[in-house]
Amino acid sequence: MDIQDKDLQSIQEVRILVKKAKKAQKEFANFSTQLIDEIVKQLSIAAMAEAENLGKLAVEETGFGIWQDKMTKNIVASQKLYEHIKDMKTIGIISEDKDRKIVEIGTPVGVIAALIPSTNPTSTVIYKTLIALKSGNAIIFSPHPSALKCILKTVKVLKEAAVRMGAPEGLISCISIPTMEGTNELMKHEDVSMILATGGTAMVKAAYSSGTPALGVGPGNVPAYIERSADVKKAVSKILASKTFDNGTVCASEQAIVTEKCISDYVKNELRKQGGYFLTGEEIDKVVRIMETPNGGMNPRIVGKSAKDIAAMAGITIPEGTKVLICEEKGVGKEYPFSKEKLTQLLAFYTVEDWTEGCELCYKLLENGGMGHTLAIHSNNEEVIRQFALKKPVSRLLVNTPSTQGAIGLSTGLTPALTLGCGAVGGSATSDNVGPEHLINIRRMAYEVDDLGITPKENKIIDKLDIDAICKMVIEELKNVKK
Structure with missing residues (x-):
């Protein structure tokens, strides 16, 4: 039966959920840190047990990505994240500086509104739940409508595990009637203390303009620079491993390869050997027609699809085993489609004279929709690596590692996270991989150290x-x- 006045029912549901969450959070804030830590541990275990099922459910419902990779992301969001945060001090006395006579006390922010995308639905729910509860907060999810079923299932798994451990009802909840009106009500509700926004640019802007403190992330248009001293075979292998991971749905996946003229042919040949297919002539036109909407945006039909799927949609023939479709792009901007973010198995390819020109081109690519996010470099020249790190407006410079896996903390020592801050340059309130430490207020108790005479x-x-x-x-x- 169709729901009548769906928007009004969604708004009412949000008000009820916020009321319950506020009450639950007040009770939860009085739990001992030992009990909170044990609850977080049990949530991690419960999510791990369902990692495969939730990965399959997400692909089945959304049509995006590869279930095995979604399972891996679920594991990162549960087990790997838990190992990273389990000993973190977030509530109560978290540090004491005896020399400066300052004691820092962590306090929860309260009720958190969490916006969830369709590209990484189950893993983002797991991740946000663990960091929210580790910092003593309640959390309410606003799901993307096209991923509602898998998001509700993930919330159910986590909620039941928390309640079994004695957590109050309402601490973890989700809107079951998702509408724009309901999401706006959630973001603007006076009893919601913070918004964690992961999704498209419009969603993040709405979160920041809601009047409620927000942590949001911008889009990624990640360049991967292969410098002449790089191990080209390894660099190509890592780039393809990243770009094919969950069919490119992670915003930190590579969008363009930039390399130097002196090794360009070597890089191209290696790409072909490892499953890259360079589009030519009419093939490029056919792919462009299905990769963009009339207004120049990314066509949602290609998101999370394989190279084989895209070729079929475009009506072109590609070799069996092709992993990524590549276009040698001539410029950067709206008139150059492959220079934009492509959350699928499509890559741009650029050739430059040297690393200084490569540095400038990478900057232009970042300006074209990836400021503050991520850049990958493959090089054995530490001086060039440092120059990139000093000059590029990114929050993560990943060295000799797959960008997707590196950015989310799977192949690097970065905080395991699925909300990757882009800093002020990218329109974000933080440049960090968001963790529990971003979801607390810190009260500082300061003793006199100088009576000023x-x-x-x-x-x-x-x-x-x-x-x-x-x-x-x-x-x-x-x-x-x-x-």
Whole structure:
């Protein structure tokens, strides 16, 4: 039966969920850190047990990606994340500086609204739940409508595990009637303390303009630079491993390869050997027609699809075993389709004279929709690597590693995360991989370390609010310090 007045029912559902979450969070905030940590551990175990089933369900419902890779992301969001955060101090006294006499106390922010994309639905729910509860918060999910079933199932798994451990009802919940009106109500509700927004640019902008503190992430248009000193065979292998991971649905996946003229032919040949197919002539036109919408945006029909699927949609023939379709692009901008973000198995290819020109081209690609996000470099020249790190407006510079796996903390020591901050340059409030430490307020207890030479007699001056006398006293004290 069709739901009548779906928008109104969604708004009402949100109000009920927020009321329950607020009550549950107040109770949860009084739990011992030991019990909270044990609950988080059990959530991780429960999510791990369902990692495969949830991965399959996500692909079945959305049509995006590869279930084995979604299972891997579920494992990153549960087991690997838990190992990273299990000993982290987030609530109560988290640090004490005896020299400066400052004690830092972590307190939960309250109720968190979590916006979930269709590209990484189950893993993002697991990840956000663990970091929210580790920091003493309640969490309410706003699911992408096309991934509602798998998101609700993931929430159910986590919620049941938490309740079994004694967590209050309402601590973890999800909108079951997703609408724009319901999401807006959630983001703007006075009892929601923070928004964790993962998704498209419009969603993130809506979160930041809601009036509620928000942590959102921008799009990724990740260049991968192969410098002349690189091990080309390994570099190509890692780029393809990243770009084919879940069919390119992670925003940190490579969108363009940039390499130097002196090794360009070698790189191309290696790409062909390992499953890359270079589009030519009419093939490029046919692919462009199905990769973009009339207004120049990314066609959602190609998101998370294999090279074989895209070729079939475009009506072109490609060799069996092709992993990625590649186009030698001539420029950067809206008139060059392959220079944009492509959350699928499509790559742009550029050739430059040297690393300085490559540095400039990578900057242009980042300006074309990836500022603040991620850049990958394959090189054995530490000086070139450092120059890229110093000059590129990114939050993650990944060296000799697959960009997808490196950015989410699977192949690097970065915080395991599925919300990757892009910093102010990318329109984000943080440049970090978001973790529990971003979901707390820190109260600082500071003891006096310098009485400023104030004597009991001079305290009488303060009591009389004699501002001129105080200023003179401070000036004299500063003179004595200089002497």
